[in-house]
Amino acid sequence: MAREYETVIGLEVHVELATKTKIFCGCSTKFGGEVNTHTCPVCTGMPGSLPVLNKQVVECAIAVGLATNCEITRYGKFDRKNYFYPDNPQNYQISQLYLPICRNGYVEIETENGSKKVGIHEIHMEEDAGKLIHDEWGQVSLVDYNRSGVPLIEIVSEPDMRSAEEVIAYLEKLRMFIQYLGASDCKLQEGSMRADVNLSVRPVGSTEFGTRTEMKNLNSFTSITHAIESERERQIDIIEAGGSVVQETRRFDDSKGESYAMRSKEDAQDYRYFPDPDLVPLKVSEEWIEKIRSAQPxxxxxxxxxxxxxxxxxxxxxxxxxxxxxxxxxxxxxxxxxxxxxxxxxxxxxxxxxxxxxxxxxxxxxxxxxxxxxxxxxxxxxxxxxxxxxxxxxxxxxxxxxxxxxxxxxHGLKQETDSGAIEAICRQVIEENPKSVEDFRAGKDKAIGFLVGQTMKAAKGKADPGTVNEILRKLLGG
Amino acid sequence: MALLDMTALELGREIASGKAGVKEALDEVFGRIDEKEEEYNCYITLDKEGAYKQAEEVQKKIDAGELKSPLAGVPVAIKDNMCTVGLRTTCASKILGNFVPGYGSTAVERLENAGAVIIGKTNMDEFAMGSTTETSAFGVTKNPADPTRVPGGSSGGSAAAVAAGECFYALGSDTGGSIRQPASYCGVVGIKPTYGTVSRYGLVAYGSSLDQIGPLAKDVSDAACALELIAGYDEKDSTSVKREDTAFTGALREDVSDIRIGIPKDYFGEGLDPQVAEAVRAAASALEKAGAKVEEFDLSLVGYAIPTYYTIADAEASSNLERFDGVKYGYRTGDFDDMHDMYKKTRSEGFGAEVKRRIMLGSFVLSSGYYDAYYLKALKVKALIKRSFDEAFKKYDVILGPVAPSTAPKLGESLSDPMKMYLGDIYTISANLAGLPGISLPCGRDGSGMPIGLQLMGDCFNEAAIIRTAYTWEKIRGSF
Known part of the structure; x- marks a missing residue:
């Protein structure tokens, strides 16, 4: 008999925060502006421009951290993650590696198997990148920096989930907290919430983790569920065939229901993280935390x-x-x-x-x-x-x-309350429907329904069916 | 007195009193530029048209009594790493050779609000990386004291322009001595203020945690006044500091009776030109005679300053300069296969050798597996250096020493030996690592007639002590 496998899953969830302005400048975060209009020297990486931290972003991150039982970092920093790509105007992303704003939290999820704690390793703040627009006809790509500098938090879970059901329950729970806080609308389809799934499998009973892969491009709960199922199968097939899983990043194709490798660990970049010298250390006071805590919904x-x-x-x-x-x-x-x-x-x-x-x-x-x-x-x-x-x-x-x-x-929709007028309509309906009247009198109580309907129709719906029923019975019974 | 022989403050008074016009001052300056610029090459970009337009507006405001700043109407030169609206800002690099910013640096805007007339952008070492202004992509600048020699760097164009009378004062930037050392080589005054005193917004970053903007001027009074105009908190720079005590001209007093001066023995060791040592010690003795308490002491960790500095500055630079990639502005290579090829060629062709060397060094010390051993270690040493200065400033108000080991070298001598060039920063970089204010001012000449510089360093936020000591020394020297 084939061995039984356990799936081990951890999530990296990016949430776009609903602050009015970007994380390091005063530009609007609104969706749908003309290309490159919500921009300034800071979020387009112009020489000599400097970032200034938006305090509201910190408050959102702390609020989410408090809701998820995290420890709040009192002395934090921002770090530069260096990599070259045109959607990233400075060619470094300002993020938090060494001292993230929140750590060691958990959320409680409920599934058919009961309730369970899913650990949160950390929550850190960072800036979003711009968007590349590839011209399909010409040999050019264009870039729109409206999203560049939009605040994100990344919520990194512990590898505590064991099934798609738990993953969905965890995501629902996170989404609920964040929506309740008004910190984001958390829409997977629109990308305001993005989940990357880290998954490995191991024989049931094993205490060692298997080699994990990371899956990206998951735009709905359904595609997350499909991706988890297909990746679990793929990894088990490899192991059963005597092979070993390669640590890599995979992209899930929802239409095909399968994923393919994007890059392996070997070609992982060295991001040369270091503390951003343009930003001062972030000190979070007890009072500030209390203020945020007391404002929690x-x-x-x-x-x-x-x-x-x-x-x-x-x-x-x-x-x-x-x-x-x-x-x-x-x-x-x-x-x-x-x-x-x-x-x-x-x-x-x-x-x-x-x-x-x-x-x-x-x-x-x-x-x-x-x-x-x-x-x-x-x-x-x-x-x-x-x-x-x-x-x-x-x-x-x-x-x-x-x-x-x-x-x-x-729209003249007030119902007829003049009982005289309704009675007149009722009389007319009785006159025009002798067959139904006969049926009713013969004991077919259902026939009254037809008469009520006819009366309502004649009154153009503006009568109370109860009142009509009453009047009809009175007239017929009397 | 001829206008060109006046200090900035003297000219400012002439203009304020109506004895001289702003246009007249500009005529004089551009006259000198026509005469000397071809030889000295102090400027990368001259903005004659803009300057005359600005002069007209400033004159109107002065006449209407709307501008009362002591430097209103006085022509100023700006180092070409500070953004100026509508005026090309190159950082002396091919990669920004065509870059015209749509936004200005805060320091320049403050000067403009005070009625300064900007005549142009001065030459410098490419991205402020160098000590001679020879790494510029726009040719070398020559030292007006001897055109066969370098003006120092990286703010060499600013220092030379002040020395040559091609402007009345100038702004420079100082990451490891880039204001003080060229001031010393050219025989002018330069101040690097306490880190955070002048906004860095609009200053194209080299080493963000070390960069400060400051003035280069004909004398201590001009420098103090210019610094007063540009200093102040700026909400656009998170590292700028809210401080009240920026009325630096208040320290222009001839009185050192309560000043305790410490001379680090370590600054007078091997490698220091004896003529420089002698001139600096003579200045110390003169100040002692004037009432200051002077003593020698051991400032520890001096030998660690250079490796610490180059690790931190280059690490930051390697990241700061990533944005120059040919995508958004500046130079882009003409011919490329794909995106990565474009990046590679643009940066290979756009940056000069010294900039590439520092990007490589910086990338190395930040790379995975080396970060702890180099960058993190350097940060720890930086903290220790700061601590050793904190100790020293418990005993002294001013630390006195040379600015550079020698006077200005001959053109072409330094670039062949980068290590030697780096070692030349030994006396200036500590002030940047510890965030301290430092002033460089003339204290004599060597046998070849080249200016020697005296450096005074103060505790953080104590510019007043070094300005007062410098002012006193300037008065004593004047009466020699």
């Missing part, structure tokens, strides 16, 4: 616990709602305004999730305000509109945060 685990105590909504809903800081914020604020958490939760769980899925959107990008959702709920409660009209209004609100009341008024 309530994280997901605490929220889940509190929701269970405070709100009468299903545990499943709590799980979904708290999986997004934006959803949780909407839930809490809207519930506070309208006092109906169950209804708020329903709007989030049903219509919101449906539209997010339909439009392939991330919950963090929900635009409607909690106040408008509360107002919509109130409009239904007060029977100003019925639930089907409410769905129409909600779609508009979801698209552009329209004020539901204004929308209802301007």
């Amino acid at each position: 309530e994280f997901r685990d605490a929220k889940v616990k509190r929701y269970k105590e405070e709100y009468a909504i299903p545990e499943y809903d709590i799980g979904i709602i708290t999986a997004s800081k934006r959803m949780a914020d909407i839930f809490e604020e809207a519930s506070a305004i309208c006092g109906q958490p169950k209804k708020v939760s329903n709007w989030l769980m049903v219509e919101t999730l449906r539209l997010l899925k339909e439009k392939s959107m991330d919950p963090e990008d929900i635009v409607y305000s909690p106040a408008h959702l509360a107002k919509l709920i109130e409009l239904v409660d007060k029977k100003v509109i019925n639930s089907s009209v409410a769905k129409e209004v909600f779609e508009q609100m979801f698209a552009d945060d329209t004020d539901p009341e204004e929308y209802v008024n301007s």
Whole structure:
């Protein structure tokens, strides 16, 4: 029988921080500017320019470190990582090698096998590079430095994960912390969160690590899962065939579902790291850490616990709602305004999730305000509109945060509350549908549904189905 | 007195009082440049048109009473490693031969705000690497005291321009003596302030942890005044220091009665030209007579300064100069196969031999497996050197010694023996390693009539002590 293998995985996760300005200059970090417009002498590596550290970046990094139980380095430094590539205007990247800002942390993950701690080796700050644009027709490449100098943190885990499931749980957990902190939107597809997977295999029971490979270019949780599975297989096949795994960096091709070697350890560059003499040592005081600690938001685990105590909504809903800081914020604020958490939760769980899925959107990008959702709920409660009209209004609100009341008024969607008018429509419907009336009277209670539907249709939806039902029964029964 | 014979402050007073015009001063300077520049080659770029335009604006402001700086309207020369908006900044290198910055260095901007008129960019050793201005890609500069000799370096163009009257004062930069040594060779005054006193923003870096900008001038008063104008905290330079005591002209007093002077015995050992030793000791005796307390002492670790300096400076330089790659600005090779070939050829063709030597040395000491043995060790020695100065400054206010082992050598003598050239930095580099302020000022001439320099070093942030001592010495010397 073939030997059983254990997969050993460690992750290097890069997260682009959502600070307004770059890490070493005052340029904007906004996406989508014209090429080379969010640039200055500093982030384009002009001679004589000097970096000045953006304190907000340090605060973000410390906040993530505190959330992940790290020790915060009180005396830190930045180091230069030297390598020549045109996306890197100085030909060195300012990073942290010797004294990273955070060390020795962990996060707790839950999988089907229970909960487990994944160690965090370190978190360090560094600058992003520019982007090369290759001209497919001419013999030239162009470079856009808008991303050059955008702040990144790199979160390096210990090799504590043993399966794709654990990796995903770990990434979800990190993403949750960082999104809750507002430190980044953590989108894998857009590259604001990037994970490199270090993986090796070893016979079950072995205490020595096997030779690892590093995989890059993983743009979704699905591709991470596929990459882990295929790399595990590849390494086991090599070992089973009597070969040995080569330490190398591999690039995963999602469309083919396989990876190929980029460079081996032998051609690894010597980065000649040394402390950047243009930046002074970073001293982090106890007061500063406390200030950041006291500004930490309530994280997901605490929220889940509190929701269970405070709100009468299903545990499943709590799980979904708290999986997004934006959803949780909407839930809490809207519930506070309208006092109906169950209804708020329903709007989030049903219509919101449906539209997010339909439009392939991330919950963090929900635009409607909690106040408008509360107002919509109130409009239904007060029977100003019925639930089907409410769905129409909600779609508009979801698209552009329209004020539901204004929308209802301007589109004439208020439901008919004059019972005389509704009764007149009901009488007409009864007259026009003798067959159904007969059925109802013959004891077929279902026939009332058809009549209600007809009445609603005649009222152009602007009637409360409950009221219609009541009136029809009264007229038919009377 | 002819305008050209005036010091910068004297000219500033003439202009302020309306006795001389800014344009008139420029006419005189450009007249001298027309006469001498072909021979001396102090400048890489002259900006006659820009200077006259600037002169006109400055004159208007002076006339309107808007400019009150003591050096308003006085023509100044800038070392060509400081960025000047719209004015070519080459670092005396082929690789930046066509580089025109769109931003300026803070020190130059401060001078401009004080009404200085920039006449051009001075020659230097390529990227400030050298002690003779002979590594420039723009030809050698000759020493006005004897045109068969070098002006020193790396700020040789600035020192020679001041000595030749091709400007009234100049800015230089000093990483291991690059202001003080050429000041000494050319017979002018140069100050390297405490590290962090003048912003490095816009100064093209050589050794970032050692580089400082400072003035070269005709006398101590001019130098102190110019330093006062350029000093100050700059939020664009993380290593710049917030300090209040930058009113350096306040130290221009003839009084050394409370000054304790220490002379390091180690600075008078083998390799020092006896004529230089004699002149320096004579200056010390004169200061003692004027009331200073003078004694000799042992400054330890002097022998370690040179290897420490070249390890740190070259390591930083190897990284600082990586950005010159032909991708974004400056020189790019004409013919190449691919990206790496472009990098290789651009840098091989763009840098001179001395720069390449230092890039190689620096890359080596930072490389994996050697980092601890060289770079890290050098940082530790640097800290020890700083400590030995801290000890010395408990006992003394000023450390007095020579600037260089000899007076200016003949052109072409130094480059053939880089080790000898490096050893010539022995007395100046310690101030950079320890971050100390140092001043170089004339203290006589040798048998061939070449100027000899006297160096005074002070504790960090104590420019006042060296400026006061220098000023006193200048007064004593004047009355010889």
